[in-house]
Amino acid sequence: MDVKSAFLNGFIEEEVYVRQPPGFESVRFPDRVYKLRKALYSVKQALRASYARLKSFLLKSGFVMGSVDKTLFLLSRGSDTLIVQIYVDDIIFGGSSNALVSSFAEQMSREFEMSLMGELQFYLGLQIKQGLEGTFVHQAMYTRNVLKKFNKGDSKPMTTPMSTNTVLDAYEDGEAVDQKEFRGMIGSLLYLTATRPDIQFAVCLCARYQTSPKTSHRQAVKRNFSYLKCTPELGLWYSSDSSLSLRGFSDADHAGCQIDRKSTSSTCQLLGTSLVSWSSRKQASVALSTTEAEYVAAASCCSQLLWLKATLSDFSLRFGRIPLLVASTSAISIAKNPILHSKTKHIDVRFHFLRDHYEKGDIDLVHVVSANKLADIFTKPIEFDAFTHLRGELGVLQVEGVDNALIKGEIESQWTGLIALLV
Structure with a gap:
């Protein structure tokens, strides 16, 4: 649903004055202004x-605002539920009852000038394909437009976004490249990471050198375009049969940055087999050990899990101890054993809330074996076989022209061993 003239619907509480617009000047009072x-x-x-007017209307209509996301509104009528999500002048809504959905559409059309767009298929550059087996979200059209924009349609296809031998640093003596073009490529790729977590690490690594890009940095970015040419149809698959169990993964690359030697934290959070959140970012401080780097990454993942836990509570989903799978047993020991804290005073205090939430029972720290380290794909370049394995486990697949039943079976088989480990 699109709200026509959304910015003309709100009443202003402050005193705001404007000049008399051309063609509407007052002959009697030419020097006055409009309030x-x-x-x-x-x-x-x-x-x-x-937003204030729209919120007021929805609350009067019986909706309840989300406790975390203030643009989320929910309406319950017996056993039926209607969910409304607002983004500027666009509204996405859906419910368990066709009558409830139709009633909401009519109610909104009477109050505001609306345009019903039908079933969600294209939104903010995202293409959505819905079916009984699940939902596939991708940016194939955007990917082709980006390749065409930067004349990368004839580039040699690559099977991974970054070579395992790639090492990027400042290269102060290297040949400088066009900064405007480099930043344009980075910006285009960053938006693509909304549905392509497989390029998250490579793009974020190249984005660190936007101030003075060199030829080597541009070559690394071009590798991403070559990879996209080989895999334009990939996207995120969300199975309708996925369980509603929340879990998180964290990993870190100790002193991975060649300039300031800061580590890279990588996290991902899944609802059942569906990837719902992920990140790959450089840590704010220099870690003195791998254990510290892993501990900081786990703390970041913990905060995101707590936010997701609070957000999902609006949908009446309740969770006990959420498993957080960490690659380092030493980092787990720091969180579980207070005696080790005397030897880790150099770790910033804000990261020690990880241990507090472990003691409160909000999360459960579990060691994850190398084969199931899903966050590895956000931490460093990896070989093709391992890369495709992790990419598939995260639900990054090509659904177009592929039997959904086969996809469903593939994902479930990949998770069987890991879920057994957690149980």
Whole structure:
């Protein structure tokens, strides 16, 4: 659903004045200004005023606002539920009852000037394909447009986004490249990571050198485009039969940055077999050991799991101890054993909340074997076989032209061993 003239619907509480627009000047009072009662485009208060009116209308209609996400609204009618998500002037809604959905559409059309777009298929550059077996989210059209924009359609296909031999640093003596073009390529690739977690690490690593890019940095970015040419149809698969168990993975590459020797934290969170959140970012401080780097990464993953836990509570989903799978047994020991804290005082205090939430029972720290380290794909370049294995376990697949039943069976078989380990 699209809200037409969304920024003209809100009432302004502050005093805002505008000059008399051309063609609407007052002959009697040519030197006066207009006082706004409702929002106009380019007025800073327009977005807030529009959201306030829409929120007020939904709350009066019986909706309940999400406790974490303030753009989420839920309505319950007996055993049926209606979910509404707002993004600026676009609204995504769905429910368990066709009558409830139709009633909401009619109610909104009476109050606002709306345009019903039908079933969700394209949203903010994301292509959505829904079916009984699940939902496939991808950016194939955007990928082709990016390849065409930067003239990479004829590049040699690559099977991985980054070579395992790639080492990037400042290269102060290297040949400089066009900074505007380099930043444009990075920005285009960063938006693509919304559905392509397989390129997250490679893109974020190249993004660190936007201030003074060299030829070597540009070559690394071009490798990403070559990989995209080989895999334009990949996207995220969300199975409708996936369980609603929340789990997280964390990993770290100790002193991976060649400039300041800071480590890279990588985390991913899954709801059943569906990847819902992931990150790959450089840590704020230098870690003195692999254990410390892994501990900091686990703390970051813990905070994201707690946020997801609170968000999912709005959907009446309750979780006990959430498993957090960590690659380092030493990092787990720091969180579980308070005696080790006397030897780890150099670790920033803000990361020690990991142990607090372990004691509260919010999370359960579990060691994960190398074969199931899903966060590895966000930490460092890896070989093709391991890369494709982790990519498949994260649900990054090509659904177009592939039997959904086969995909479902493939993902379930990959998770059987890991779920048994957690139990």
